[in-house]
Amino acid sequence: MLTRSGLVAAVWLAFGLAAGAASAEAPNLGKPIDAAEIAAWDISIQPDGTGLPPGGGKAADGARIYADKCAQCHGPDGKGGVAGVFTVPLVGGDPITDIAASMKRIANFWPYATTLFDYTRRAMPWQQPMTLANDEVYALTAYILAANKLIGENDTMNAQTLPKVRMPNRDGFIVRFPDAM
Amino acid sequence: MSISDHRRRRTKSSALQAVAGNGLLDRRALLGRGVVFAGAMSTGALGSLTGVAAEPPTDTPLAEAPWSQEPGATIEPYERPSRFEKNAVRTLNNPNGQPGAQGARTPHHLMNGAITPNGLHFVVSHGGAPDIDPDKHRLVIHGLVKRPLVFTLDALARYPMTTRVTFLECGGNGGPLFSPQPLQANLQALHGLASCAEWTGVKLSTLLEETGIDPKAKWFIAEGADAPHLARSVPLKKALDDAMIAFYQNGERLMPANGYPMRLLLPGYEGNMNVKYLRRIKLVEEPAMSFWEARTYAPILPNGKAYQFYLLQEVKSFITQPSPGLTLKGPGLYEISGIAYSGTGRIAKVMVSADGGRSWAEAALAEPVLSKAFTRFRMPWRWDGGAAILQSRAWDEAGNVQPTRAQFVAQRGELKSVPPVTVVLNHHFNAITSWAVDSTGEVKHAYA
Numbered sequence: 001m002l003t004r005s006g007l008v009a010a011v012w013l014a015f016g017l018a019a020g021a022a023s024a025e026a027p028n029l030g031k032p033i034d035a036a037e038i039a040a041w042d043i044s045i046q047p048d049g050t051g052l053p054p055g056g057g058k059a060a061d062g063a064r065i066y067a068d069k070c071a072q073c074h075g076p077d078g079k080g081g082v083a084g085v086f087t088v089p090l091v092g093g094d095p096i097t098d099i100a101a102s103m104k105r106i107a108n109f110w111p112y113a114t115t116l117f118d119y120t121r122r123a124m125p126w127q128q129p130m131t132l133a134n135d136e137v138y139a140l141t142a143y144i145l146a147a148n149k150l151i152g153e154n155d156t157m158n159a160q161t162l163p164k165v166r167m168p169n170r171d172g173f174i175v176r177f178p179d180a181m
Numbered sequence: 182m183s184i185s186d187h188r189r190r191r192t193k194s195s196a197l198q199a200v201a202g203n204g205l206l207d208r209r210a211l212l213g214r215g216v217v218f219a220g221a222m223s224t225g226a227l228g229s230l231t232g233v234a235a236e237p238p239t240d241t242p243l244a245e246a247p248w249s250q251e252p253g254a255t256i257e258p259y260e261r262p263s264r265f266e267k268n269a270v271r272t273l274n275n276p277n278g279q280p281g282a283q284g285a286r287t288p289h290h291l292m293n294g295a296i297t298p299n300g301l302h303f304v305v306s307h308g309g310a311p312d313i314d315p316d317k318h319r320l321v322i323h324g325l326v327k328r329p330l331v332f333t334l335d336a337l338a339r340y341p342m343t344t345r346v347t348f349l350e351c352g353g354n355g356g357p358l359f360s361p362q363p364l365q366a367n368l369q370a371l372h373g374l375a376s377c378a379e380w381t382g383v384k385l386s387t388l389l390e391e392t393g394i395d396p397k398a399k400w401f402i403a404e405g406a407d408a409p410h411l412a413r414s415v416p417l418k419k420a421l422d423d424a425m426i427a428f429y430q431n432g433e434r435l436m437p438a439n440g441y442p443m444r445l446l447l448p449g450y451e452g453n454m455n456v457k458y459l460r461r462i463k464l465v466e467e468p469a470m471s472f473w474e475a476r477t478y479a480p481i482l483p484n485g486k487a488y489q490f491y492l493l494q495e496v497k498s499f500i501t502q503p504s505p506g507l508t509l510k511g512p513g514l515y516e517i518s519g520i521a522y523s524g525t526g527r528i529a530k531v532m533v534s535a536d537g538g539r540s541w542a543e544a545a546l547a548e549p550v551l552s553k554a555f556t557r558f559r560m561p562w563r564w565d566g567g568a569a570i571l572q573s574r575a576w577d578e579a580g581n582v583q584p585t586r587a588q589f590v591a592q593r594g595e596l597k598s599v600p601p602v603t604v605v606l607n608h609h610f611n612a613i614t615s616w617a618v619d620s621t622g623e624v625k626h627a628y629a
Contacts, residue, residue: 030330100606119472123409173489
């Protein structure tokens with residue numbers, strides 16, 4: 001009879017990696033680390049909302065944070081970058097009629113709203129990334145989504161609501177080489 | 182060499198066999214009759230490259246030069262190229278480091294061989310080069326693994342190392358060729374976001390053997406320690422194939438702008454996925470749809486849809502010499518030389534045309550021809566002083582063929598208006614590039 005551990009080992013072998021055998025040849029110098037110790041770095045958000053932190057925010061709060069921390073590069077009301085700064089508008093977007101990347105906007109191109117939270121938190125503000133509180137990131141996300149009329153002005157964005165925002169271009173993508181995936 | 186000797190060599194070399202239209206000569210001239218060809222090189226592209234007079238020297242009789250009559254310079258701990266090579270540097274699109282991406286392009290027109298020196302390796306940086314203390318850098322592998330582990334650089338240095346040569350190419354390299362009219366710029370501006378180096382590090386699969394893999398895992402997220410915390414999702418298949426974590430670039434530690442102290446290396450895959458300053462690998466079931474994969478490196482197609490997870494840099498080649506800015510100095514024998522590569526494997530052959538694609542001849546490939554690496558090709562050519570359109574076209578060992586521009590545009594479209602040359606507006610351009618030579622020897626970018 002196959003034991004549970006035997007079954008697990010068989011699955012691992014079937015997957016193509018013998019978990020124990022080959023690593024015996026390596027120095028095994030990785031130090032075990034638990035989820036709590038990784039937490040500060042574990043910042044990636046999945047489209048289904050996995051990884052979204054507690055907290056939440058609304059557009060009105062986001063507008064204040066935006067004016068303080070974002071507008072100097074992204075322009076007032078998300079309408080575009082100031083001279084000399086390579087930023088495209090965060091708000092608006094005509095139907096895509098050209099292959100030029102400059103047409104890409106959040107509302108006409110981005111497939112998932114979760115990407116907005118993920119990117120804002122990990123990369124913004126430009127001069128001080130990873131300094132916004134999670135509530136601030138939620139509020140900014142709500143502000144930008146509301147300005148694009150993708151959610152209501154009073155909608156709260158949080159770990160439950162953000163993944164449910166349906167982005168207009170969700171189905172606008174084609175995988176180039178499916179066999180490689 | 183006396184003038185009469187020189188004339189004799191020219192006469193002798195004229196016996197080289199023509200193999201295609203407008204002066205292309207049998208590539209075997211580069212092998213069996215190498216002496217003849219080498220003699221003719223001084224009248225060719227190499228002379229115009231370095232600014233040396235392309236004609237035979239007239240300053241005879243020979244005399245001692247000043248640098249031969251005094252001791253030379255004290256040797257430096259880390260040497261830089263000769264001051265006479267000051268033009269062989271990268272060009273920057275954002276030299277003041279304003280918010281936004283910074284690109285540094287490789288000067289292929291001033292280089293030869295297949296390896297890019299570290300200081301000339303292209304860079305696309307989405308947040309500047311961080312000043313990472315290697316003793317404090319950590320790599321964590323977690324998510325759908327059996328044992329989440331964290332590694333120091335010292336620990337990783339004790340793992341079995343692997344060394345390979347591979348090219349890296351930005352997904353946006355060649356972007357100017359989406360323009361509806363040929364942009365008049367040099368090779369560096371058009372195709373300078375590709376380079377090739379020898380990389381040394383640890384295979385990612387070695388580390389995943391230690392962490393174990395949950396069978397549910399299908400992707401991994403790779404994330405950097407740079408300011409944007411750049412993150413890309415990669416199919417787990419690649420981790421189990423040839424993905425590695427590189428610490429050394431051409432024998433020395435990675436350059437800061439190329440990921441010091443460690444970067445992910447995914448041979449043949451889109452440059453941006455080769456995450457620099459690698460600090461975290463998370464095994465997951467589905468891709469994260471990061472900003473860079475969901476938006477930036479998702480090229481729009483003519484029907485309004487966009488490719489996502491393009492992954493591969495497809496088979497491509499371009500002629501490095503002659504190329505725009507390298508003016509031919511009179512009719513005679515030249516070497517057409519360039520670079521071919523494929524993210525799928527080895528280059529199988531490169532064909533060259535001097536008549537805009539009406540006739541083709543096979544170029545000589547410089548050994549070794551390595552998988553997913555630059556391959557230098559060479560083609561002897563007798564320029565008769567008339568108009569010529571030079572093209573190269575590569576095949577890889579999987580049978581993939583570099584498309585003509587017309588074939589490519591039929592699939593991928595072109596821009597509606599002429600863009601600034603440094604602004605990348607679409608991605609993954611791998612079609613044929615054409616150089617038009619006029620009767621003055623000037624070389625221009627052309628569509629043919």
